[in-house]
Amino acid sequence: MVHTDRPALTRRPLxxxxxxAALALLIAGIxxxxxxxxxxxxxxxxLIGLNRTQ
Incomplete structure (x- = not known):
C-alpha cells in the first residue's frame, strides 16, 4: 500500500x-x-516512462 499526502488526481500534473506534448509531437510527425x-x-x-516512481 502506497501512502501519499496528496490526492491521486493532483499527484503529477507535469x-x-x-x-x-509527446502525443502532439507524434501526431504532428505522422x-x-x-x-x-x-x-x-x-x-x-x-523518458517520461523511465521517470515513473512506484
Missing part, C-alpha cells in the same frame, strides 16, 4: 502535460510526415 517529430515524440514519451 507528467500529463509532457505526455500531451500527419506531416516528418521522422524527426515522430522520433522526438517517442523519445519524450520514453
Amino acid at each position: 507528467t500529463w502535460v509532457l505526455l500531451g 500527419t506531416a510526415p516528418h521522422a524527426l517529430l515522430i522520433a522526438a515524440g517517442l523519445i519524450l514519451a520514453g
